[in-house]
Amino acid sequence: MAQVQTAVGSCSSILDVGCGKNSPLRFIPKAHLVGVDGFAPAVEEARQLGTHDELLLGDVRKLTDLFSGKQFDACVALDVIEHLPKEEGWRMLESMEKLARKRVVIFTPNGFVPQHSKDGDLQEHLSGWTAEDLRPRGYEVFGMCGPKSLRGEYHIIKCKPRAFWALVSLAADYAYSRGHPESAAAILAVKKLD
Secondary structure, three states: OHHHHHHHOOOOEEEEEOOOOOOHHHHOOOOEEEEEEOOHHHHHHHHHHOOOOEEEEOOHHHHHHHOOOOOEEEEEEEOOHHHOOHHHHHHHHHHHHHHEEEEEEEEEEEEOOOOOOOOOOOOOOOOOEOHHHHHHHOOEEEEEEEEHHHEOHHHOEOOOOHHHHHHHHHHHHHHOHHHOHHHEEEEEEEEEOO
């Protein structure tokens, strides 16, 4: 996810909020990566895979109980905020902004996209987030994953043949969706604090 690497920039310490078992942030070079997640099996699997320098089982709604001050250069939540009710999502963002020195980065579906939990894995969607929600809070918002009409749960291509429509989605992502987040399947929101 090159766009997330660009958004994080030269940050050398990153809090991966809702890190899950297989975070793409593990590929960011030369960054001290701390992961926090509320689903114990995901934390244990991430620990076995060695995805983070530090891992913590904890509630992403209570980040300031787990960490203090401007402890991280960046706080990143990839596909997390939509799993919280809207009010709790706003509080999580506030906590991330308190803990980050340079950047807060959010990746989420554009608007509400239904998604259900499997075996208590905390994957149910409880809210939807848009550029209109985040821009007034100082976030720069980019469209991601191509047109919203092509994707469903877990950002999976809905149309068949999937390989063809994945290419269409990719082309549309670069040609149009990045600059028009309102039409995109997902959004990447970046708040620069420095």
